[in-house]
Amino acid sequence: MSESQLWDDVDDYFTTQLSPNDEALDAAVRESEAAGLPRVAVTAPQGKFLQLLAQIQGARTILEIGTLGGYSTIWMARALPTSGRLISLEYSARHAEVATRNIARAGLERIAEVRVGPALESLPKLADENPAPFDLVFIDADKGNNPQYVEWALRLTRSGSLIVVDNVVRQGRVTDADSTDPDVVGSRAAIELIARHPRLTGTALQTVGSKGHDGFALARVL
Numbered sequence: 001m002s003e004s005q006l007w008d009d010v011d012d013y014f015t016t017q018l019s020p021n022d023e024a025l026d027a028a029v030r031e032s033e034a035a036g037l038p039r040v041a042v043t044a045p046q047g048k049f050l051q052l053l054a055q056i057q058g059a060r061t062i063l064e065i066g067t068l069g070g071y072s073t074i075w076m077a078r079a080l081p082t083s084g085r086l087i088s089l090e091y092s093a094r095h096a097e098v099a100t101r102n103i104a105r106a107g108l109e110r111i112a113e114v115r116v117g118p119a120l121e122s123l124p125k126l127a128d129e130n131p132a133p134f135d136l137v138f139i140d141a142d143k144g145n146n147p148q149y150v151e152w153a154l155r156l157t158r159s160g161s162l163i164v165v166d167n168v169v170r171q172g173r174v175t176d177a178d179s180t181d182p183d184v185v186g187s188r189a190a191i192e193l194i195a196r197h198p199r200l201t202g203t204a205l206q207t208v209g210s211k212g213h214d215g216f217a218l219a220r221v222l
């Protein structure tokens with residue numbers, strides 16, 4: 001059996017046992033695929049992990065950067081109380097449209113809101129609204145801007161908030177200091193920012209699974 005088949009099988013087992021998609025999550029995957037969105041959403045075990053993080057955190061507010069079809073949005077929004085709020089920023093109007101429908105189908109339209117535009121334009125507008133500090137920030141958009149997103153996350157959170165930066169391993173290429181790939185450069189810069197920033201403490205974990213070899217960074221705001 002190939003290594004990747006083994007990773008797939010283990011992910012399938014964990015998904016079936018611990019984090020099966022219900023109707024709304026299945027529909028979000030189906031409708032995203034039907035609309036031709038790239039298949040780059042988190043897996044079901046990762047979605048459940050984000051949901052658990054939000055629950056452990058007692059989160060009432062979540063900021064997501066990179067919505068796609070709203071799959072991770074739905075997992076996280078389900079961790080929030082009915083008075084909770086999730087704002088998800090998405091560059092593509094088409095992705096945002098699909099996500100908005102998926103979120104409504106999941107009955108989460110009062111909690112989760114998708115804002116269209118480049119996140120680096122949406123973030124200052126959001127800051128102008130003086131929102132309550134976000135308890136959890138999930139960064140999962142264009143990886144080249146990861147350090148800017150971590151800086152914005154710091155401005156929009158409080159001591160004790162969590163910041164998750166997805167896909168930082170890049171099949172191991174994160175160790176390549178000479179890489180000119182913006183995704184690698186941005187992921188390295190985010191890791192180094194978490195490492196040296198006086199208001200952040202963090203770690204990064206490698207993962208294997210149905211999406212191959214990757215991983216995420218997790219930081220706590222001090």
Ligand SMILES: C[S@@+](CC[C@H](N)C(=O)[O-])C[C@H]1O[C@@H](n2cnc3c(N)ncnc32)[C@H](O)[C@@H]1O
Nearest residue numbers: 041042066068071072090091118119140141142
């Ligand atoms: C990996 S996908 C997000 C997956 C989603 N978080 C999930 O797991 O279900 C990245 C998304 O970020 C969006 N994106 C790319 N550049 C962006 C930018 N500058 N601002 C906001 N969103 C951006 C892409 O259009 C895409 O929908």
Ligand SMILES: [Mg+2]
Nearest residue numbers: 042140166167
């Ligand atoms: Mg991701």
